[in-house]
Amino acid sequence: MYTKWLNKLKNVKLFENIELDELNRMLICLKPKIAxxxxxxxxxxxxxxxxxxGIVIQGEVVVTKENAAGDRxxxxxxxxxxxxxxxIAFSNDDKWPVTVIASTDCIVLFFTPNKILGNCPKMCIGHKLLIQNxxxxxxxxxxxxxxxxxxxSMKSIxxxxxxxLLEQYSIVGRNKFTVPLKRHELAEFLNVSRPSLSREIIKMKEEGIIDFYKSSFEIIDVDLLKSNV
Structure with missing residues (x-):
């Protein structure tokens, strides 16, 4: 049942350093639900x-939450x-704190927390690694x-x-990169309106701080960008 997903699941951090044969045995033991x-x-x-x-084994999802004003x-x-x-899995709460939406067609594997932390009835070798991961x-x-x-908490857009942008710059290690969020998604992520976000990005381009095209950005002046944080 899980065999066709093994090559994908081996790249999930939860299963880091667990051999494929052992991973297959663990999945049969843990019996996750495929949705x-x-x-x-x-x-x-x-x-x-x-x-x-949940583990996304195919496609993409967005995790969202409403703020006090009811905006996503x-x-x-x-x-x-x-x-x-x-x-949330290992807390005392039994309610989802966020809403998760499929941004593409996707497949998700669901594990119940008690099966991860509980005693493994088959004494799986990888169970200790699973808990550490x-x-x-x-x-x-x-x-x-x-x-x-x-x-x-930052007050200005x-x-x-x-x-x-500085965080993305740090991740990729170069001044030209493509951000993983579309413009409206970036606005929601930063909790600002899309028109305000677009206006500010255009101003920063006019001031020679950055350049951009859709989701691709180039940092022209790193020091000047840092001074704006």
Whole structure:
């Protein structure tokens, strides 16, 4: 049942350092649910009952949350091999804190948390590695959420744009790159209106700080961009 997904799942951080044969045995033991979704279909809805940790094995999804004003804020855009629901999974809450939507047709694998942390009835060799990997993933997610809070706490649109572009610059290691978010998604991620975002990006281009075309950006003056954060 899971064999055809093994080559994809071996690249998921949750299964890092686990051999394929062992991974196959673990999947048979853990019995994750495979779910199929169409583009724009809701995978989870905030405040609905928590259904388990999700792994995107095909397609892309967006993780969203409504702010106090009722506007949708994009928390993350997840591609293949990405995980969602891992933070809430080991808390005392049994409700989804976010809404997850399929941005393309996608396939998601769902694991129940108790099967990950519970005693493995078959004494799988990789189970200890699975738990260690999960702890690393949860820690990394906490750091990412902290960065998201930093974006939301910035008062000016320019400072948010500058911080985001500098982070992408740091990730790719060069001044020309394509951001993973479309313009309206970037506006939601930074919690600003799309027209305001576009106006500010145009101003930054006119001032010689950046250049851009659609989702592709070039940082012309790194120091000047840093001064805007």
């Amino acid at each position: 199929y979704y169409k583009k724009k279909e809701y995978i989870t809805i905030a405040e609905n009952e928590f259904t388990g940790i 804020v994009i928390m993350a855009k997840l591609k293949e091999n990405s995980i969602f629901g891992e933070v 999960m702890l690393k993933i949860v820690s990394q997610k906490a750091l990412e959420l902290n960065r998201k809070i930093e974006y939301l 320019r400072s948010k744009i500058s911080a985001y």
